[in-house]
Amino acid sequence: MNGETPDPLEFEHALLDAAGAAALVERLHDLDAFWIARHARLPFHTLGATNYYDLTANPARPYARLAARYNPLLLAQFGALYASVAATLAARLDAAVAYLAETEPDTALPGFHIFGAHAEFAARAEHDVLHGDWFRQRDGDAFPGNPIHVDTAHLALGLDARARLAGEATPLATLSFTLPLALPEAGAGMRLWGFGHEAAPVGDGAHQQARLRHAPTREHAYRSGALFVHSGTRYHQARGFPVVPGQYRITLQGHGVWLGGAWRLFW
Secondary structure, three states: OOOOOOOOOOEEEEOOOHHHHHHHHHHHHHOHHHOEEOOOOOOEEEEOOOHHHHOOOOOOOOHHHHHHHHHHHHHHHHHHHHHHHHHHHHHHHOOOEEEHHHOOOOOOOOEEEEEOOOHHHOOOHHHEEEHHHHHHHOOOOOOOOEEEEOOOHHHHOOHHHHHHHOOOOOOOOEEEEEEEEEOOOOOOEEEEOOOOOOOOOOOOHHHHHHHHHHOOOEEEEOOOOEEEEEOOOOOEEEEOOOOOOOOOEEEEEEEEEEEOOEEEEEO
């Protein structure tokens, strides 16, 4: 497609059956007292620290503090799930896989996105925003938009810079993954473009928006319990948020970086 090449890291793997996913959703609801509200008004929470709320564009930078608080809880409640995700990735990628928090406890384990239902989550063209715009609007009362972005979590944590100082080859290889556990009845997934920053650079917002608006895309439909993996280096956007009361979109989210001879997973 216009000279664009397939993402070599993209795959889907059936990890959980329906009963297994439902049991995890029930456990997450039992832990709702620990959910972190991520919007002043809309029903969006995480369970766990995340770089894009707790580090990037956040002067308080509570990331390390929240990671130290939530990592033990996540391991105690979902240790078997973390082991299964790591084993699956190791088998599919034919490489060592570990959690970055094992050696750097101030980094967050992969955690959970929890979207309840709200009418403002209905898809609209005006909700499609660039990542920079989303960060500027993130903490207001209005719906901040649905960002089209490339994953740069490893840069937020300074991993690329540290690797370069240590003599490792950079830019570091990356991956991102989503494990859907509960989905709205209308469906959900990820919208994918065939290119990344090299074709629509961040510094040129007008060109970036025009390129993304007119470029062909495809949508990957999530299946509950099926792990979806991609490199994170192509533009992508979450699709399908709950608008019907009582429905949820709940996913395990994480990133990985190739560092020290292994894929190191974090959030």
